[in-house]
Amino acid sequence: MISIALVVFLAISLILFLRQQRDIERRIASQRNVPREKLVPRHYKSFTEVEKALWAAVQQQKRSAAWGDVRFQGREPEFKIVRDYVHGLREDFQRGHRIFGQVIIHSPEMKLFAQLEWQRVQIEFAYYRWRASAWLRLRTGGISIDDLRQLTEIVATLAYRVRTMLMAFEKSGNLEFVDSILRQS
């Protein structure tokens, strides 16, 4: 019976992985002619505009709480911008994470690859924890501007590291390599 349970588990995994592969194929096809600057994390840069828009919405509602204590909920129509921004940050994170994956797979040494992959897994876990918390806060008590700032910091740090890494590859004459990574991610 263990072998039957194993087969069921493998069948479910195979279906999930094949669906993921199909999604990857669609994404790669859709970004074939997309400009390069749109293939790196970029949503986090709009934090200032998002903050301004939220400030204006709060002023319209005449909320009396201090700016740092105001909580924004994704389901309130005027704060849809928060939900969209968090969604954009998620996209940024995933893109940066995929770029890292594309780079580390080219490691010539297994030990180095294992170390890089371990770091990637740790970042991934932290990200999923972050995502779960953000999701919960958006649906319950609401997310504050400080929370959004912290999330932006996380993604901006990752984006900065990604940019630095890609620039280092480009400076060492691997322009084609960087282009292929961005198109595949």
Add this chain to the structure above:
Amino acid sequence: MQLTLSENLLWGLGIGLKFLLSALVFYRRLYRRLPFFSFYAVLLVVEVTVVWWVYREWGYRSFPAWYSYWWASAVVLFARALVVAELCWTSLRTYPAIWPWVRRLLSLIASVALGYAAVTALRTSPSPLATFVLASERALEIAFAVILVALVGFGARYMAVLGPVERSIVIGLGVYSGFQVINNTFMQEWMNRYFHWWVSMRVIAFDIAMLVWIVPLRKALPPAEPERTLISESGAIRLLRELLASMREITEEMKRIARSKWK
């Protein structure tokens, strides 16, 4: 004892599909891209023709039929193992750290499976050939299923997407291996009484696998993916070490933020 009408029909359908698959493999020149799979497709035609002819000449339960069936099964199983290895090679060869490691792992799995089969066969004195093939099959089919799922999972994690033909081969082999694992588990106890059923079920599972392989071969093969752009080894090591340091900093930064904010 001769084959029943339904068994004859099943064999007929299987033979038809094997000839069709083999013809399509050559018509689409798949042998340029996947030589072992093409060899396997040809071998299927040879195997089924020989076994069917022996069954017709000497009968289903004759001594030559018994021998030819188990020898053919062993050869086809070996060829299937080569196809799985070829799929791994075509998907992973461009990754300099991964492929040598996977190659060693595949060799280890094959050695363990064959070692297990040899020990099992030596312990069973009445029919060591059949026991060896069955034990190898039991071990290898589980290994094939795990390897193929791991290969697709690897592709999903590192954006190493399989081509349509390779994907259909993986699905077909995976379906057949999974089915065989279940079939072997159920029939292990009652093999002698239900041998006819066991054989018929595996023929049906294999026909399904062949249909999965035939579908993408109906159309012309898409052009091969361009080779991945690579970087020099020394440059890669230096840059990746820098990346490792960066990633460690990110991990620490994220842990710090998680500790301070998301308690």
